[in-house]
Amino acid sequence: VQLVESGGGLVQAGGSLRLSCAASGRTFSTYAMGWFRRAPGNEREFVAVIRWSSGRTDYADSVKGRFTISRDNAKKTVSLQMNSLKPVDTAVYYCAARTSYGSSWYKGSEYDYWGQGTQVTVSS
Numbered sequence: 001v002q003l004v005e006s007g008g009g010l011v012q013a014g015g016s017l018r019l020s021c022a023a024s025g026r027t028f029s030t031y032a033m034g035w036f037r038r039a040p041g042n043e044r045e046f047v048a049v050i051r052w053s054s055g056r057t058d059y060a061d062s063v064k065g066r067f068t069i070s071r072d073n074a075k076k077t078v079s080l081q082m083n084s085l086k087p088v089d090t091a092v093y094y095c096a097a098r099t100s101y102g103s104s105w106y107k108g109s110e111y112d113y114w115g116q117g118t119q120v121t122v123s124s
Contacts, residue, residue, distance in 0.1 A: 001025040001113045003095045008118030011085055015122070019080040021095030021115055028113070031100050033071065033078040036108055037091035037120075046106040047093070048080060058105055063089075085122045092117040 007019040021033070034049035048059045048069040057069050068081040078095065096111035104110065 001028055001097075003097060003113055003115035005093065005095045005115040005118040008093060008120045010121045010123065013086055013122055013124050015085050016081070016083045017085065017120060019082070019093055019095075019118060019120070021078045023076040023097060023113075028097070029099050030076065031098050032105070033095065033097045034105070034111065035069065035078075035080045036094045036096055037089075038094070038117075039088075039091040042091075044094070044108050046108070049105045050078060060106075082120070085120075087122045087124045089120060090122050091120060093120050 002025045003021055003023055005019060005021045007017060011017050030052040032049050032051045035047040036044050037047050038044040046060050047063055048067055050057045050069045050071050066084045071078045094117045095115035097113040098111045102110040
């Protein structure tokens with residue numbers, strides 16, 4: 001299974017970017033897909049998740065109202081629309097997929113597959 005992210009780049013504060021993640025390879029049962037990020041010197045943190053069947057979403061407080069996660073079931077892709085970007089959003093963003101629910105949406109260790117990451121840099 002491969003998850004491939006695209007859409008990262010450099011943007012000024014207040015701008016927007018849209019990240020996409022496509023799953024390929026062996027067919028797997030998708031329970032949910034999400035986004036995490038890791039800023040320099042920081043640990044990886046949860047950003048957003050979408051349940052595959054219901055479309056229900058959850059967001060980190062730091063991105064609520066600015067980021068929107070969405071999915072395309074047929075294409076098995078997940079996107080993250082990021083608006084009103086801030087310098088603190090600068091990080092490598094990772095797509096992740098899980099095949100079941102564990103104890104938390106926010107624990108990266110409970111996701112089964114990961115992308116290679118895409119850099120998002122927000123300048124002030």
